[in-house]
Every structure is written in structure tokens, then in C-alpha cells.
Amino acid sequence: MIKSINPYTGKLIAQYEAYDETTVMHMIEKGSNSFLAWRKTGVHERCELIKGVGDHLLKKKDAYARLMSLEMGKPVKQAIAEIEKCAWLCDYYSDNAPGFLKDKEVITDAAMSYVAYEPLGVVLAVMPWNYPFWQVFRFAVPTLLAGNTCLLKHASNVMGCAEEIQKIFIDCGFPEGTFQNLVIGSDKVEMVLEHPKVRAVSLTGSEAAGKAVAAIAGKNIKSSLLELGGSNATIILKDADLKEALNTVINARYQNTGQSCIAAKRLLVDKHIADEFIDRFLEEVKKLRSGDPLDEETYIGVLAREELAEELEDQMNRSITAGATILCGGDRKRAYFEPTVLKTNDPTVAVMQEETFGPLMCVCVFDGIEEAIELSNQTNFGLGVSIFTQDIERIKSYIPRFEEGAVFVNELVKSDPRLPFGGVKNSGYGRELGLEGIRSFVNVKTVYIKG
Missing domain, CATH: 3.40.309.10 (Aldehyde Dehydrogenase; Chain A, domain 2)
Known part of the structure; x- marks a missing residue:
């Protein structure tokens, strides 16, 4: 049982039955099937959906802020600012994603040569509790706009936020299976990441969690992005x-x-x-x-x-x-x-x-x-x-x-949102946000056509 407890009062807010392996496997398959259609959806249509998410966030920012305050103790004014930042992120990427993902022509001796940016498939996100909405949207918005589908493994103590985020994408018209919240503990992450239809992982969290997830991703030859601790x-x-x-x-x-x-x-x-x-x-x-x-x-x-x-x-x-x-x-x-x-x-x-x-x-x-x-x-950090x-x-x-x-x-x-974000040394590798962020989980495909 996964419990959400108010850290200020110590009282139980809600509890969630963890998904069993069969349910998780079904959700991975659903994400993979959804990807086949989602990748064909035009980038401008994807941008319109994300724009709608940003508008929705602003309309319900007080409710979402209150939920964050209850689940992880964030002062409510700062929680409202977090939701507003998520809406800004949606606006930024919905305005810029078409240009970021546009094929890039490269002059060579070919009749035509260019670089295409194509989605990978199902991407797993392992997210922390300290910014329950921002961390997820920072990952999900560019990843979805690039044409991937998302699986979220959120921190157990903010499962209410995780469930609400999934509902936001559903309510705003995203196809079923495009964004799914996995109600699981950390012990199930390896099982998910080893599934052949999960193509990559993004983790924000501790050094220990980053090392564990990077090892699993490396063993299975999958892309990983780590945003870890800092000093x-x-x-x-x-x-x-x-x-x-x-x-x-x-x-x-x-x-x-x-x-x-x-x-x-x-x-x-x-x-x-x-x-x-x-x-x-x-x-x-x-x-x-x-x-x-x-x-x-x-x-x-x-x-x-x-x-x-x-x-x-x-x-x-x-x-x-x-x-x-x-x-x-x-x-x-x-x-x-x-x-x-x-x-x-x-x-x-x-x-x-x-x-x-x-x-x-x-x-x-x-x-x-x-x-x-x-x-x-x-220090060993470098954020x-x-x-x-x-x-x-x-x-x-x-x-x-x-x-x-x-x-x-x-x-x-x-x-x-306009600048790449990430660290060096034990603070991780890879970049979120900006141009680099939306290209974190794409196949950078070289196309060479001889006349």
C-alpha cells in the first residue's frame, strides 16, 4: 500500500493499492500501442494539446497548489508559482517545438542530405517529490511533443499529484496511453526499464537512485538522462x-x-x-x-x-x-x-x-x-x-x-524553459529544457540521398 501523509499534521491523506506486475505490463503495452499512432500525429496538433494543458493548469492552479502543500509541505504561494511555471513551459514548447523538430538540411556531396529528429517510443520517468508538478512537466512536455509516450513513476509520497497529472492529460484530450502514471514503488523500476518496449529513462533524484537506474539502462542498452544532487x-x-x-x-x-x-x-x-x-x-x-x-x-x-x-x-x-x-x-x-x-x-x-x-x-x-x-x-557535484x-x-x-x-x-x-538544464560530475548527465531538452529522447537520423 502506497500512502500519502501530510508532513505538517502527520495525518493520512490517501492510500493507493500498488499495481501488480500484470497491470504494469498491460500499461507498457498500452503505451507502446499508443506510440504507433501518436508518432504520426502532426507536431502542430501535439502543440495545440500542450497549449490546452497550460491553460488548464492556470484555471486550476489553486487546487493543484493546495494538493502539493498537503502532500509534501510546500508553502502554498510557492506551490502556485510552480503551477504557473508549468504553464509557461507549455506555452514555450508549444510555440517552439515545430522549429526544434524540423529536419535540418546539411550540405554534402549528396543530392540531398538532412538530419531528422524522430521519437524513440515509450520513455520512463522516475521523478522526485520536491517539485511534484514541475519535475514531471519538465520531462513530459518536450518528450510528448517529440512524439514519444510517457510512463511516470512518481515519488510515493506525492501519489495524489501523480494521479492528478495523469488526469490532466486525459482531460485535455491526449490519446489514451500517451501519458500513464504507474502506481508502483521503487522496487518495480527495474522490471519496467528492462521491458523491451520501454526505450529510455529520465531520472531526477539522488546519486544512489541515479547509479541504480543508469546501471539498469546501460545493461539493457537504453538511453538515460540523470539530474541528480547538487551542492x-x-x-x-x-x-x-x-x-x-x-x-x-x-x-x-x-x-x-x-x-x-x-x-x-x-x-x-x-x-x-x-x-x-x-x-x-x-x-x-x-x-x-x-x-x-x-x-x-x-x-x-x-x-x-x-x-x-x-x-x-x-x-x-x-x-x-x-x-x-x-x-x-x-x-x-x-x-x-x-x-x-x-x-x-x-x-x-x-x-x-x-x-x-x-x-x-x-x-x-x-x-x-x-x-x-x-x-x-x-565537491563531487556540478549543477x-x-x-x-x-x-x-x-x-x-x-x-x-x-x-x-x-x-x-x-x-x-x-x-x-528557454535554457538547457543539467549537471556534470555526480550531478548527472544529459540536458532537459530548451532545444537540447526536446531532443533528449529522439533518434537523430541521418538521411543521405544520392541523385
Whole structure:
């Protein structure tokens, strides 16, 4: 039995009977059969359907936001923003997919030669709970527009969101079997991915989950895309606009109660402005309002499950034992974790090396940009880095030295439908969003015609 439990109240919301193997096999077959017709559907017709999904999301955004708040504790105002971002994604791809998927002519010695972008078939998505709608739509919209069909294995604690997303596609006119939610646990992922009619997999989640799924995909010679953890650094150089940086860093670390792979988890501050910036940062952290996720004034909710708060507390305690000092916060009550700031000069402590998934920031002071780059790169992750400076020309020369999937200057690291999104090192491989995203699960077919 798969249970959805409100992390704020601890009360059961709903429970779902997990599908048996026969049901799952039937759904894979249905997805494969649906693909045969869906791939022949014109891209403009697919775009019209996706456009309708975006309109539908906006009409029901309050209901979907409330569902997210109940299932994983997301503050409701942030949940509404998540739905609005999904609608933007639908609009972006419905406007641009025809151009992205258009055959590309290549001049050779042939009478005609071109590259065609054709769908692969059934694609499995293994998705996390922290952005229950956005993560799924980020995968599904470009994948469906490319002509594939989708199977979703969502996180068990947001199964209500998963069921509702499936209903959205059905209600908006997508053919039966085009998008299906698998009510299964993680133990069934291998069975699904090994099925010969499942052609590829996209996973957003932990390093451990990514390694397991990549191994299965590799063994079966199937395409995989992994978006895994991060320990993003935010670098405050001495010439930064401190007011702008302060406001941005607060959101970069603490929005979604800190539960984001691209959150600012390590705050690196130049020694010349460290005392002033850290003092002002602590003042703002202490102002963050915690409370009921359904209260529109709440900024900090609860973590999605109590064991996640326990893990974060363990990372904090191990770091303090290793020499880090606590500047504010540090208390935990069940799934609630108080907004917390630690300080250390040791880049090897837990909070500087591991991914911290919650409202815990670690501050480290550096002396000059060379040391900042070294500290930023000194992890096994590589999702993104954010740098604050007023000398744009100077910082541009340093950008190639950051081992990251993204570099943001004077802005928090964020996903944008118009730009490719993904990481390097243990943060994964492949790219979602933008042109690259819609071509992640296509056959890049070379066509050569001799006259």
C-alpha cells in the first residue's frame, strides 16, 4: 500500500493499492500501442494539446497548489508559482517545438542530405517529490511533443499529484496511453526499464537512485538522462552589490524550504565584506516566517518527511563535531527544521561536501577569486554556481574554470524553459529544457540521398 501523509499534521491523506506486475505490463503495452499512432500525429496538433494543458493548469492552479502543500509541505504561494511555471513551459514548447523538430538540411556531396529528429517510443520517468508538478512537466512536455509516450513513476509520497497529472492529460484530450502514471514503488523500476518496449529513462533524484537506474539502462542498452544532487556554491565577491546579493541568496537557499537540487547550499564570502554580509544575512534568515504551508504568509514549511529532517540534523551535528560553528537556528521538531546557518573554514565537513536538502546554509570566507573558484569546485557535484559581482567583463574570463552545468552571475541558479538544464560530475548527465531538452529522447537520423 502506497500512502500519502501530510508532513505538517502527520495525518493520512490517501492510500493507493500498488499495481501488480500484470497491470504494469498491460500499461507498457498500452503505451507502446499508443506510440504507433501518436508518432504520426502532426507536431502542430501535439502543440495545440500542450497549449490546452497550460491553460488548464492556470484555471486550476489553486487546487493543484493546495494538493502539493498537503502532500509534501510546500508553502502554498510557492506551490502556485510552480503551477504557473508549468504553464509557461507549455506555452514555450508549444510555440517552439515545430522549429526544434524540423529536419535540418546539411550540405554534402549528396543530392540531398538532412538530419531528422524522430521519437524513440515509450520513455520512463522516475521523478522526485520536491517539485511534484514541475519535475514531471519538465520531462513530459518536450518528450510528448517529440512524439514519444510517457510512463511516470512518481515519488510515493506525492501519489495524489501523480494521479492528478495523469488526469490532466486525459482531460485535455491526449490519446489514451500517451501519458500513464504507474502506481508502483521503487522496487518495480527495474522490471519496467528492462521491458523491451520501454526505450529510455529520465531520472531526477539522488546519486544512489541515479547509479541504480543508469546501471539498469546501460545493461539493457537504453538511453538515460540523470539530474541528480547538487551542492551549489554562491560566491559573494568584494565588489558585489550587497543588497541585491542578500535578497537573492535568501531565496536561493530557503525557497521550497531548501528542498532543491539547485539551491544555494554553500555561501562563499570575500573576507573584505564577510562581517557585514554575514550579519545582514543572519538578520534576514531570522525574519523568515515558518508555519502552516496552507497559510499564504508562510515562507518556510516542513520537510516532506520526518526522516529527511533527521538526516539534515545529522549532517549539521557531524559538521559541528568536525569544527563548524552554528550562527543561528539548529532546532528540529518532527518534520520541521528551523532555518539554520553554520560557519566553517574547513571545506571537508559534511555540509560543505554533501548535499543538504533543507533550510541549512553553510558559510565559508575566502581570500580572493582564485580561492573562491577552488572552494566552489571542491565537491563531487556540478549543477551550478552563482556569482555576485559588478565587474562583468572580469568575471566572464573566469567562467570556463567553474566545473558546473550552469553559471549564473548576479542571479540565483534556476531552471528556465528557454535554457538547457543539467549537471556534470555526480550531478548527472544529459540536458532537459530548451532545444537540447526536446531532443533528449529522439533518434537523430541521418538521411543521405544520392541523385
